[in-house]
Amino acid sequence: MSEPNPVSDPHSDPAAPVIVANGLDLTFQTADGPVHALKDVSLDIPNGSFVSFIGPSGCGKTTLLRCIAGLETPTGGSLTVNGMTADEARMARAYGYVFQAAGLYPWRSIGGNIRLPLEIMGFSKAEQQERVARVLELVELTGFEKKFPWQLSGGMQQRASIARALAFDAEILLMDEPFGALDEIVRDRLNEEVLRLWDRTQKTICFVTHSIPEAVYLSTHIVVMSPRPGRITDVIESPLPHHRPLDIRDAPEFIEIAHRVREGLRAGYEE
Numbered sequence: 539m540s541e542p543n544p545v546s547d548p549h550s551d552p553a554a555p556v557i558v559a560n561g562l563d564l565t566f567q568t569a570d571g572p573v574h575a576l577k578d579v580s581l582d583i584p585n586g587s588f589v590s591f592i593g594p595s596g597c598g599k600t601t602l603l604r605c606i607a608g609l610e611t612p613t614g615g616s617l618t619v620n621g622m623t624a625d626e627a628r629m630a631r632a633y634g635y636v637f638q639a640a641g642l643y644p645w646r647s648i649g650g651n652i653r654l655p656l657e658i659m660g661f662s663k664a665e666q667q668e669r670v671a672r673v674l675e676l677v678e679l680t681g682f683e684k685k686f687p688w689q690l691s692g693g694m695q696q697r698a699s700i701a702r703a704l705a706f707d708a709e710i711l712l713m714d715e716p717f718g719a720l721d722e723i724v725r726d727r728l729n730e731e732v733l734r735l736w737d738r739t740q741k742t743i744c745f746v747t748h749s750i751p752e753a754v755y756l757s758t759h760i761v762v763m764s765p766r767p768g769r770i771t772d773v774i775e776s777p778l779p780h781h782r783p784l785d786i787r788d789a790p791e792f793i794e795i796a797h798r799v800r801e802g803l804r805a806g807y808e809e
């Protein structure tokens with residue numbers, strides 16, 4: 539029932555999961571009555587893994603990410619992030635959060651947007667500058683620091699938003715369908731970039747998506763969720779190598795995992 543779904547990663551110490559959920563439940567009280575969003579969600583996410591959450595619209599993926607971020611309070615179960623409560627982890631800035639829309643302030647330059655959390659956290663001017671340069675390089679936007687968001691394409695804005703989330707060097711990156719609004723070619727390129735970024739930074743990434751190929755291409759582990767109330771129907775550990783060219787999507791192992799994800803999604807509907 540609430541046995542944790544072990545998500546172990548050969549590249550990390552499985553004894554030290556960075557996010558641990560046990561029997562998480564969340565019911566929203568709304569004017570139209572209670573909305574049961576999450577049901578008995580148990581999961582161990584080890585350090586350094588890339589975990590995708592996939593499931594039908596409204597199944598609670600964003601809600602689960604927001605629970606991990608300490609932005610929603612579960613109505614049942616327990617959750618720790620870096621050994622702290624999610625609320626403590628939020629206060630300790632244990633994670634960077636990338637939203638569906640880039641959400642950059644239009645009146646601030648790209649550098650200004652990335653600097654904002656650093657200013658709030660009280661970093662020195664020199665440290666701010668060093669960090670802005672480093673994260674711009676990580677997302678391949680060097681040279682765009684003085685541009686304004688409207689001068690960048692949608693894909694570049696989303697990269698700037700990832701840079702902002704990376705600027706304070708939190709160990710965890712929470713990404714809520716960051717590329718959903720982009721065309722397929724741009725999305726492919728950003729998927730490759732995110733994988734490279736993950737490889738270079740060794741961060742733990744939790745990534746929400748609707749796309750089966752995106753989940754399979756990016757992840758070390760794919761968490762399949764059922765329609766609302768969101769439950770976990772399967773956790774798939776990927777046998778794909780760490781380094782993945784885009785054409786790996788034609789490989790039989792890739793197609794096999796995609797098939798298993800599809801089956802998991804179907805099972806969620808039938809239960």
Ligand SMILES: Nc1ncnc2c1ncn2[C@@H]1O[C@H](COP(=O)(O)OP(=O)(O)OP(=O)(O)O)[C@@H](O)[C@H]1O
Binds near residue numbers: 566568573600601748
């Ligand atoms: N603050 C809230 N108050 C009331 N109901 C909410 C709230 N936030 C989410 N919900 C409801 O909880 C359910 C899960 O929503 P959530 O946004 O987590 O789903 P999702 O899987 O991320 O959906 P999508 O893939 O469409 O983004 C939905 O029925 C939604 O309407």
